Amino acid sequence: MGSKKIGIALITIVLSILAASAKPERAAASGGMLVGMYDPSQSFIAPDRSFAAFHNLRVQVLRMDMLWGQIVATTRPTNPADPKDPAYNWGPYDDFVKNAAKNNIQVLFTIYGTPHWAGAVKPNRAPARMLYLRQFATAAAKRYSGTFKLEDGTTLPAVRKWMAWNEPNSPVFLRPQWKVVGRRNIPIAAKTYAQICTSVWAGVHSTHLQETVACGGTDPHGNNRARSSRPSIAPLTFLSALKRYGLSGKHFDVYAHHPYYSRPTESPSTPPKSKTAVTLGNINVLIGLLTKLYGPKKLWITEYGYQTRPPDPHFGVSWAKQAKYLSQAFSIARRNPRIGLMTWFLLRDEKRLAGWQSGLETYGGKKKPAYYAFRRLPH
Secondary structure (H helix, E strand, O other): HHHHHHHHHHHHHHHHHOOOOOOOOOOOOOOOOEEEEEOOHHHHHOHHHHHHHHHHHOOEEEEEEEEEEHHOOOOOOOOOOOHHHHHHHHOHHHHHHHHHHHOEEEEEEEEEEOHHHHOOOOOOEEEHHHHHHHHEEEEEEEHHHOEEOOOOEEEEOOOOOEEEEEOOOOOOOEEEOOOOOEEEEEEHHHHHHHHHHHHHHHHHHHHOOEEEEEEEOEEEEEOOOOOOOOOOOOHHHHHHHHHHOOHHHHHOOOEEEOOOOOOOOOOOOOHHHHHHOHHHHHHHHHHHHHHHHHOOEEEEEEEEEOOOOOOOOOEEEEEEHHHHHHHHHHHHHHHHOOEEEEEEEOOOOOOOOOOOOOEEOOOOOOEOHHHHHHOOOOO
């Protein structure tokens, strides 16, 4: 959630070249609600250890950030829709999908982060032309189509799940959020994101395969205060604005959200006190609005977790409660026929206390009770 996750993203950027290789196998398939995990650093830092844990935990889907400007395309490609363009560095992601396939785990790639050459001062700005993003999504989908061959003759495994950006209703991941025009406050991030979503969807589906592209991936909170020091957009406001700014239901396949708790005193079923928040405790409010605007589309929970105390003395819960709440949260989601995927964040705690501490393991590798609760989840 927000700035605390930036530390993990930065680790991923720096250490991505350490990804391990593995022999490619097939991708997994499963009916019902899929059980996923999202740890954007451990899969790269320690792939052997991490994938052994993912396998033991019976993870069905692994979410991973595909950092457009920080890893894959730090320089402008000559043929941006061609995955063979020499400007692209796919190596860490090739290894990731091969490791996932070896362990019979599906992959969900989140395309995020605009490169400097595309007109962005920072990764959380939109590209100067959405064509650049669509071309990159095309190249990525081609490479992970299931038919792309490396120079050694190896065919890369297929990736059929994609997501456009991350938490676009938060200024951490997309700026600007609001535009003040006279006395009017315009949720400009929603207008920008409608174009981002459409571009990623069009690029991925240019392969004409059976991919699923998720849009949204929204933060559960938002202050709707355009003139505050850190303006953000509430998830319901954001979804409504997407429709108003022209996002067609034809241009995304599922919607995604991150329904984290607001306070450590809240269980997964506790409705939030804030009228602008959407947590797991009031997730049907979001589903109801999604139905009103776009019909019976599925919802993916692409990020969820509870931090533990220790080590987090402020936002954490006890180790026992984390395990209890993990089981409750997945049970709530599984009973909801509209939720097709739920992803836990993350496998191992960050080293920095200022980072995120919702791991199933401590930073030192000790398994918390939640590790065993996750392993027992129905599939």
